[in-house]
Amino acid sequence: MSVTNFLRAKAEGRKLSMITCYDYTFARLLAKSTIDAILVGDSAGMVMHGYASTLGMNVELMRLHTQAVSSGAREKFIIADMPFLSYRKGLPAALDSAQLLMSAGAHAVKLEGVDGHEDVIERLAGSGVPVMGHLGMQPQSVNSYGGFKVQGRSEEASRDILHQAEALEKLGAFAVVLECIPASLAAEITGALRIPTIGIGAGACCDGQILVLQDLLGMNVDFHPRFARPFVDGAHTVLDAIASYDEAVKTGSFPTREESFA
Numbered sequence: 001m002s003v004t005n006f007l008r009a010k011a012e013g014r015k016l017s018m019i020t021c022y023d024y025t026f027a028r029l030l031a032k033s034t035i036d037a038i039l040v041g042d043s044a045g046m047v048m049h050g051y052a053s054t055l056g057m058n059v060e061l062m063r064l065h066t067q068a069v070s071s072g073a074r075e076k077f078i079i080a081d082m083p084f085l086s087y088r089k090g091l092p093a094a095l096d097s098a099q100l101l102m103s104a105g106a107h108a109v110k111l112e113g114v115d116g117h118e119d120v121i122e123r124l125a126g127s128g129v130p131v132m133g134h135l136g137m138q139p140q141s142v143n144s145y146g147g148f149k150v151q152g153r154s155e156e157a158s159r160d161i162l163h164q165a166e167a168l169e170k171l172g173a174f175a176v177v178l179e180c181i182p183a184s185l186a187a188e189i190t191g192a193l194r195i196p197t198i199g200i201g202a203g204a205c206c207d208g209q210i211l212v213l214q215d216l217l218g219m220n221v222d223f224h225p226r227f228a229r230p231f232v233d234g235a236h237t238v239l240d241a242i243a244s245y246d247e248a249v250k251t252g253s254f255p256t257r258e259e260s261f262a
């Protein structure tokens with residue numbers, strides 16, 4: 001997979017599948033899968049560190065997660081999220097942050113929004129750092145929204161998101177994530193752009209889809225967003241395995257002679 005394959009997939013009408021990943025073990029599994037690309041998302045803050053939002057992530061944490069995923073899935077196209085404010089402190093700081101993520105094994109970076117950091121997007125894209133945009137519900141702006149809320153419902157807001165998407169394409173982004181916007185708006189943006197749209201909570205008309213790995217594995221019993229279909233009941237599968245182990249230890253059936261050394 002490469003940036004040109006993203007564009008070719010859209011031109012040929014082939015859907016792109018992406019999954020988030022934050023660690024080596026799951027990266028090894030994703031490396032054996034047919035998914036097109038892995039996002040080392042700053043959702044790691046919530047999924048791996050138990051933060052209430054993505055705001056607690058910083059470049060060093062993202063670098064460590066990116067390195068772990070890269071070690072496990074070298075053959076996959078890896079996109080790393082630029083964390084909160086890392087691309088809003090001026091061009092040199094943004095370039096340094098992107099350099100750390102690319103040196104850790106990312107092939108591209110993702111950043112949220114456009115307004116106010118057009119220079120960063122353009123400079124990265126023109127410096128050999130492919131940029132994926134992220135529009136609609138931008139989790140790093142959760143405090144401005146007053147919660148994780150669907151965006152782009154009003155005419156004005158939907159025009160704004162469309163214009164930002166067009167600006168991203170002009171600035172050189174190779175793809176854009178559309179998060180939690182009406183499906184009709186996502187379809188309009190997808191039709192208006194040459195670069196592929198990757199949806200999450202943005203309906204079926206996007207050029208591809210992305211889900212948080214732990215959501216699609218059904219690992220979180222307390223969190224069931226409408227758009228995140230669990231493809232397996234991972235929480236209960238894991239809990240059943242742990243219960244079996246616990247019972248085996250306590251009844252003395254584990255370990256067996258074959259599982260012991262002479």
Ligand code: KIV
Nearest residue numbers: 020041042043177210
């Ligand atoms: O951090 C993340 O996981 C993301 C996806 C939800 C697109 O940005």
